[in-house]
Amino acid sequence: MDPQPKAVVLLSGGLDSATALAESKAAGFTPSALTISYGQRHAVEIQAARNVARSIGVARHIELEIDLRAFGGSALTADIDVPKDRPADEMAHGIPITYVPARNTVFLSLALAWAETLGAFDLFVGVNCVDYSGYPDCRPEYLRAFEELARLATRAGVEGAGRFRVHAPLIKMTKEEIIARGLGLGVDYSLTHSCYDPSPEGLACGRCDSCRIRLDAFGRLGVVDPARYAGKH
Numbered sequence: 106m107d108p109q110p111k112a113v114v115l116l117s118g119g120l121d122s123a124t125a126l127a128e129s130k131a132a133g134f135t136p137s138a139l140t141i142s143y144g145q146r147h148a149v150e151i152q153a154a155r156n157v158a159r160s161i162g163v164a165r166h167i168e169l170e171i172d173l174r175a176f177g178g179s180a181l182t183a184d185i186d187v188p189k190d191r192p193a194d195e196m197a198h199g200i201p202i203t204y205v206p207a208r209n210t211v212f213l214s215l216a217l218a219w220a221e222t223l224g225a226f227d228l229f230v231g232v233n234c235v236d237y238s239g240y241p242d243c244r245p246e247y248l249r250a251f252e253e254l255a256r257l258a259t260r261a262g263v264e265g266a267g268r269f270r271v272h273a274p275l276i277k278m279t280k281e282e283i284i285a286r287g288l289g290l291g292v293d294y295s296l297t298h299s300c301y302d303p304s305p306e307g308l309a310c311g312r313c314d315s316c317r318i319r320l321d322a323f324g325r326l327g328v329v330d331p332a333r334y335a336g337k338h
Contacts, residue, residue, distance in 0.1 A: 109135045111164070112217045112272075116140050118153030120297045121231030121275055124287035126161050128274040129229045133253055137223065138163045139216050143169075143208070144174035145181045149307040151155060152296035160293050163174065169215060178303070180204040187302040189312040197313050200239045209242035211234055213251055217269065221259050227268040232283035233275050233283070248273055280322035295331035308335040 112134035114126045129136040139152040146233050151168065158166040178185035180202045188202060209232065232243040241247065248271045255269035256262040262269060275283050287294065299319045300309035309316050311334045323330035 109133060110227060111220075111223050112136045112177065112227040112229055113220040113223065113225055114138050114163070114229040114232070115156060115212050115216055116154045116166070117231070118150035118155075118297060119231070119241065119299045119315075120287070120294060121233055121281075121283060122154075122296070123157045123201070123231075123292050123297050124218050124275060125229045125231035125273075125294050126163070127287060127290040129272070130161065130228075131271075132274075134227060134229075135220070136163050136229065136337060137225075138166045139212075139219060140168045141212055141215065142165065142168060142170045143182065143205070143211075144172040145205075146187075147181065147298065147301055147303050149303050150298045152307075153296060154186070155298040157293075160296055168221065171211070171215075173208070173211075175203060181205055181272070187310075187313050189302075189310070191314060191317070196239075196317070198239070200241065202241055209240075209247070209250070213271065216317060217255050217259065221261050222272070224261075226269050227259070227272060228269070229272045229274070231275055232273050233280075234279065235277060235279050243276070245273070245276060248276075262267065280318055281325050284322055284326060284328070293331075297332065299332065304335045306335075308333050310334070311336050 112129050114120045114129050114136045116138040138158045142151050174182045181185045234243050252271055299315045301313040301315050302310050309332050
């Protein structure tokens, strides 16, 4: 095994993916970052991903464009209002309209393709099933199923060159645990963007589910959220 094995990290520019990138380095991997512009209304996160990749350090950062607006079906890719000011119990139940159909499967497949060309067998994703329990593609059983798919669907897997693993170091952590861990790893959260419905200037709304969960977590930690918000939060 290489002294510093390679890994591909899905980097959206959000809080979780930035922490997952830092975790990959802490685990001894040399990460390459993959950022996907998929027609999301919060495209400001692409610049955030660039900033995070530079700050934490990656072997290479690739940006791909796949316009999922052609399919729609989500408040992030279609002309559907992003929910605002939802109570915590409502956010905790059901699959939210911000779910993008099959997004993680599409993204992980692209990460897998790049990993195979790099001779890497490790993929890192910042998915979390505590705060976003409604997303079906953020569950541990989904990630294990994808590992089996990778074994069956790749030359490297079929020839037994190695075993693909999907690392989700944050999957069972609360948002405040994620932030605390990231701060310990030196993640600069002022570079990240989490809002689903930012202003034209790229300022976070402070009212969508993602902003609410982020703000509440920083508040419980007694730490000021360094993100830029349109209102006073």
